[in-house]
Structures are given as C-alpha cells and as structure tokens.
Amino acid sequence: MKLTTFLSVAALLSSTALVSADTLKWARAGDALTLDPHAQNEGPTSTLAHQIMEPLIIRDHTGAIEAALATEWGPSADDPNIWVFKLREGVTFHDGAAFDSEDVVFSMNRAMTPDSDYKELLASVKEVRAAGPYTVEIVTDGPNPIMPNNLTNLFIMDKDWAEANGATKVQDYEGGEDTYAAKNANGTGPYKLISREPDVKTVLEAFDGYWGAGEFPLDVTAIEYTPIQNPATRVAALLSGEVDFIQDVPVQDLERVAGTDGLDVRTAPQNRVIFFGMNVGDADLANDNVDGANPLADVRVRKAMSMAINRDAIKQVVMRGQSDPAGMIAPPFVNGWDEAMDSSSTTDLEAAKALMAEAGYGDGFSIQLDCPNDRYINDEAICQASVGMLAQIGVTVNLDAKPKAQHFPLLSNLETDFYMLGWGVPTYDSEYIFNFLVHGRDDKYGSWNATRYTNDDLNAKIVSLASNTDLEARNADIAAIWEVVQDEAIYIPLHHQVLNWGMKSNVGTIVDPGDAPKMKYLELN
Template sequence: MAFKLNPLVATLAAALALSAVSASAVTLRVGNQGDALSMDPHSLNESLQISVVENVYETLVTRDANFKLAPLLATSWKQTAPTVWRFELRKGVKFHDGTPFTADDVIFSYERAKGDGSDMKSYVGQFKEIKKINDHTIDIITNAPFPIVPELITHWAIMSKKWCEDNQATKPVDRRKGIENAASFRANGTGPFRVRERQPTVRTTFSRNGNYWGKIPGNVDEVIFSVIGNDATRVAAMMSGELDVMEPVPVQDVERLKANDKLKVLQGPELRAIFLGMDQKRDELLFSNVKGKNPFKDIRVRKAFYQAIDIETIKSRVMRGAATPLALMYPPQVNGYPADLAKRLPFDVEASKKLLAEAGYPNGFEVKMNCPNDRYVNDAEICQAVAANLAKVGVKINLEAETKGTYFPKILSRNTSFYMLGWTASTVDAHNVMYPILSTPGDGGRGQFNLGSYSNPKVDELTDKVASETDQKKRNEMIREAMKIHQDDVGHLPLHQQALNWAAKKNIELVQFPDNGMAWKFITVK
C-alpha cells in the first residue's frame, strides 16, 4: 500500500531540501516536538535546551558515549584541599570566531551563570570563587567540601568573554522577563557544531565546526533541527523518510514505527521524574476560589490530592505502559535512592474526600493548574487525567495547557498555584534534586526550581550535610532521612519516571543518553 504524503509533511520536505548545503554533505534531519527556546546556554535549565546547545557550547567536564565522566575543556582535575578543586584547561582551543579559550572565559562564565537572569545558578551556587592560576589553570573553591564538583558542572557551558562583551550579551537572557539579546539567536562556542541559521520555533540549521580542536567520532556535516509539534505530522515525516531521527515518539505510535523495516525505535528509562508542585508559600493562592487562605498549606489537602490520582490508569492508558510510577522525586538509577521508601500512598478516592472534608473543604474547591503541552511525554494528557481524577473528589481544576515557550517563563517566575514539572538529576546524584527542588529558595540557586516554595529547615540542613559528606554510608542515610521528611510532608506529588522513545532510520548510528541528551558528534549516517 502506497503511503500518501500529507501537505504539512510535503512543506517540511521542501524546507529541508532548501536547507541542504551540498549534495556531498552528510545531513542529519532531526524532528522534535519542541524547540530550544534560546541559543543562550545559561538562559534555561531545561533538558532539550541543554541537549541542543551543548552541541555548540562545551563544558569543562562531560559524559562520554558510555555516560561516564570525561574531560572536555578541562584535561584533568584533582582535589588539592577539602574545598579546592584544580582544573587544568585544554590548550589550543578556539571559539568559533577564532578567539582563544583561556581561564578568563571560565571565570567570566562563572560570573554570568551565577548572575541575574541565569537559570543555571544551581550548577555554580556551591562555589565561593574561581581563581586563575594561569591562562590554562584554575582553582574552583567551594563554600564547603563538595565531593561531586566534576559531576555538577557537566552542564555548565563556557562562553567567550570577548564575544559576549562585544555583542552586549554579558548577562543571560532572562526567560522569566522575555528579555532577548544577541546570545538568544547567535552563538559562539567551542563545540563541534556552529549555528548557521536560526528560525525560532520552526527550524535551526547547524554546521560542523571545521576548526574543532578534537576528533569528531561521527560523520555528520550539518544538522537540520525542525520543530514539529503535531504528533501525527512528526510521525508521518519519520515514516516517509523526511526525517532521520525524531524524539519523542508518541507512545501510541511506538509499535507502528517498530513495524517499519526501515526504522528502529530506541527505548530506555530516562533519569527524569515527572511531578506536580503546589504553592505552599502565599497566604492566598493566586488562582483559586478559596479566599483568605491557602489550601495547599494544609498537609491534609496535599495528601488528598496525592491519593486522588489514579497513577496506574495514567500509566496504562495515558502512557501506554511507558512510565514507572514513583514515590520519590527521582528514579532508582540515581545515586542515593532509598528503596525502602519506594511505595506510593494508595490511590483512595474515599480517603481523599475525607481528608478534604477534615481540612474544611467538604465540597472541594477550584484551582488553576498550569501544564505544558509540548515538553514531556503526553504532558497535557497527564494533566487532563489528573484533573478528571480530582473532579471525583470535588476539586475543580481549571487546566491551562500551553507551549513551553510561554509556560516556563510563567512558572519559573512562580506565577502559578499548581503546576507540572519534570526534573533530571544531571549529576546522577540525589543532591541535584535536594538542592534545586527540595530546598527552601535562597541564594546561589538553592531551591531555584522549588516553584511552590516547599520549606522544611531539616531538609535544608541535611542538603548541606549531604553536599560535603564523603562517607557514602553516612551520606545515603542522610539522603534517606531527607527523602522521608519530604515524603511525610507531601512536599510535592511525584507521578512517574517516563521512558525514552526515539526513532531513527536503520542507517543511523547514535547514542541515547539516559538524561535524553543527543550528542550529534556521536552520530554516523551510513
């Protein structure tokens, strides 16, 4: 049976063809449901954004094809004192504009990442200062002993001091305020790919960096990254051969793509927890019919919401089995996972109703729920299911699902009462959840993504102790204690760990990282 190309796919095909560099260039055509919202690597701590821009910008330390720590812009590192890490920087590296990479760029990038507008503060917030020893040696000095500094900085990108100064981009683009600058649309990294043409929310074209300092294992000369928000259109483009790689594969289409003898589907657990957060700070919610008080300050209400969610039905019907329900804020693959706390509160409609009545809401109440519709796997559908679940206990959810381009600025400025968020522990360690997500919001990126401002002083204290503890047994005990406190507080509502589903042509060799990162330098088109 012949496959009929629909008009939207035909339009995409024409656009992709126009973007080709030459007949001999090896082109990789990638389709995604969303876009990197900026080319500024310090502007948004979001996995797709990081995945895209890290092909252009580089970090001191990276993950290799086996997801193990590996040198990148730093050739080596060692702890010279309890609070001092010395990094030897790679010599002979140049930014795309030809400017040499030196220690000054690292120090500039540190100041930029910790400054106003940065969404990457939690990666450098543990640092007291960075000292320049010479042009290719620095010392990172931490506020307290911090044994996982190399793991922490695998997503802290280094920018050119000179380029940022010349282009009035010394401060990051603040996604909360909608401010843009030169770094939003152009880029000057040290990475294996350069930005050639940027059309936000439509398509961005990247070219191989012919002057790259290192060896690029793959053979891709250019990458055309296309945004195809409609699932059916994206799948049709993959099925017709107009795309080489796509992610995510809609869970309902996995088997259909697997059945295509020209395609393969790459699957695996992602290090991401999907959860719901609630404003627990304001005395009155911004978006609720309850006036004069905040229902989410009452643990009985938070627990009622938790027990109203039918997570198994969400898993089977919404996620088609491509999810693992969670009782904690990170999955078992993350260091410091307390397996004995892995049991969720039971789904119990009657218990939920009773809790709401005890809290003074026998007939429930109304609240707005903010949700993205193009960021996580079936995100809007999950929120719709949660809304339907809560309706059964008398809670009316006014669901506002929108593109992440407007969603993230809204919730990152805490302009929300009830929201969805996904979080990947980029260090593969529990501290990378405790510090940015569970800690009371404060300086240095502490609690930067704790958007409902959950707060428990004991969790904050344990977070600080976990950061500097080197005895793994003691450290795990402290992590467990903090997780138990947060769990008993019902600080957030954990939902599930989503599965990774990518599709690729069978002639494409690529590496699927568990944090959903896609490094184009590892891709080979046969």
C-alpha cells in the first residue's frame, strides 16, 4: 500500500507526470458554503478562499507561518498593546485595483461585526488603524502574545470593490441571506474566480498579476473544483482520470487507490478532533422524550454517554484504522494539549449504566442526534455506530443526518440538542478552542458553542489569555481551563482524524495538517 507520510517530502516530489496540461481537477466531499470571506469559519470554505484571497500571514503545507500580504510584523517598540504590520507593496487585486492599508482596516473591521464567523479571532482588538499606506497598527486590550497566529485565515477584501457591490456587510449565512460577496470574489490570491455554481463546480484561473510569481511553483494554472458527496463516485472519478486530486479518500478504498498505477495516497495526522456536543444549559430539550427536564444537564449522564462510546471499535470498524481515539477536543498539534487528558476516554458500560441510574435515568431516554453526511471522514457512519453504542445504556438515539449546509445552521441557531462537530485549530493554541467552543455565547465569543454552557469565572479566564504575555502563567491558565472542560464533560471527544489525499503521482505536495491545500505550492512533475 503506497501510503507516504507527512515528512516524506523527497518521495513526493519524484512522481511521474500524469496530470494533463496544467489544469488541476480537484474534488472533495463538500463545497464551500460561501465566498464571503468572513461569513463562515469552516474548513472547505476557507480552503477555497485561500486560492482566491489572502491573509496578512499564511501557513504553508508544513504548518509553518510565512509572510503573505504582510512582509514583517511585531509589537510596537513604544506600546506593547500595539502590533505593527508592514504590508507588501505593489500588490493588486484581480480587477487591477491597488492593495493598501485601507483594505486591511476595512477587512478587519468587517470581520469584527456580529455576522462574522471570525470575530473571536479579533475579540481582543480595540482598534485597527492605518499608520501609512503600507503600515497597519492593531491595538489590543492588553498585549496579545499570539495575534499573528489569529490572522492566518483572516482574508483581506478590496474596500472599494465591497462598497461598489454592496458587500460591506458580512453575509448572514445562518439567516439564509444571499449577497453579492457570497458568489463573487476579488482577491489578491494566485487564482481568480472565473465561474461559480455552488455545489456543482467552481473554475479558477491563474492571476497573471500575482505578486508571488517566481516565489512559488505556480505550476497549476487553472483549477476545476467539483464537490462529489458520494464516496464511491468520488473515488471512481479519480480512478477514471476524471479528476486529478481528491482530499478525502474513503478509508475503505485506500488500498484500491494506492494500488493503482499512476495514483498515490498520501497521509498525515490532521489538526482536527471529531466530537459530539450536547445542550447542557436549557431547562428542557426539544428533541427528547423527557418532559420538564434536561437529562444532558446532569454531568453524570454526559459522562455515561461518553463511557458508552467504544472509540477503538470506531477506529477499527468504521475508520479502518485511520483515526486516533481522543479524550479531549484538542489535537496534539495544539499548545495546551495534554497526553493524559487525551488518553482519558474509556469504554465502561457497567459504570455508565450505574451513572445513568444514579442520575435518575436508569430506564434511559430518547434524543435526536444531528449529524452531517458530507463534512468529516465517515461522519454519518460514525454517528450510526454511536447510535448502537448508546443504546446499550438505554439512550435511544434518533439519527438525523443531512448535508453540512443544513447541519451547521442548527448549531448557529441553537436548534440542536445533540450534534456532531469537528474542530481544527489554525492558531495551534487552545485559546482558539476556548473562544469558539467553551466561552458562553455573546457578541464576541462562543459562536460555535451550541452547548448553551457558560461559566462566568471560566469566561473571564478565557478572555485573559489574549493579554497574558507571561507564557508560563498563560499555559498554567490554559491547563486550568482544560481541567474544568474535562470535569464538566460538555463535549464527548471521539477521535483525531487522519488525512488521506489521493492524487495523480505527478502532483508534488505534502499533506497540509489543516487539510487546506494551497495550490500555489503544488508542483506538477
């Protein structure tokens, strides 16, 4: 089986030429939800955006930070509450407009508005200001030690283009709003948008005015991006040559793809955890059979449900070995990850039944599980397996699986009581997890926290992370927050995903741990 590891760079770059011309035909299970760069903080959405638009700072395919629209950055020598970014000069947007500091100020202010799904990344920001045509200052509420980490997926728009096209406001995706920016784009990235048919095909072509010419391979001169939800159809398209590259090879087809001449499977651990979330805060649930009470509000029930999940069985049977059981909702890449916590999930049906009885639910209860069927590797199959496992402790689960475009608004609109979610951490720091998933939901934080959990003391400690420059003390606070998260069991960790990219053998690339290929790095040999 030709599985190459994350570090086998040399082997990856010695492939034989198979991609015809320089057009890369790319497929994955689901489409981007929108082209509005600030509306949805969702993996496939930001991955497509990365081809068209750019942040100030970017991560390459190893996960290392490098310059993009900013060339240098650092805290101000005069004020530790100010980060100074020097911008790249001579950059143009796809329509020929010049890029400057006004575009950065506009984009960051836009990303801090209520409908933005990126506002948590800028929650500590008090002001963004232009200190010159190519200098931007970000003023924070106390020194922010990881501000650059927060900007790697924060895309910059053309202020004049947005104003001319009525796109100054972020699309209200959860509210069903459709906007010009949802289907059109004008970025500074290596590829410009040619056509867009949501859930059908998106066509991009190389931007001949790209500033990075000569700095990046840019061997791919055109991209045809096609979402193919059905796993068998997706693999068949790769095997037949209809597509050149798929991000999510189904685990049951790994050997078949890897054993085909001219095709490779390349694999790496992903910076992502898959888990279940629960409505722990409401007094009563809409989707259970218990009147006047919320069984998920009892931590004993939550822990029992976690103990009923056999993660090793999911790994072996559902994932065919392509996952690593998880005990916390942080991947090993992330500052704050703890090996003991991540090894803490155990399957113990007798202990789980005892906890259910102690909580007053010895006879069990029924509840609906909301699950996507086109977002994570074998997502619906994982949910199906979990239904049987939870039944062993009396929890009858009614599974409702649907495409991510219908699934994610359930979380945003607080219309689910029990749901699957996966979470990657592009900042490589636990603060990102806490800001989005643990802090109580308000106008700055908690936009992906559908658990209704809130804890005032914990919220304050989470906010303080953004201005704690004593890294030892900050790490101690992170550890203390994780202790509470683990004790409260507001999430049921399942596993860390393993990435399997399938492609024609002449595509030279390593696997990005964020599952976000940036086509400007690819080499066609």
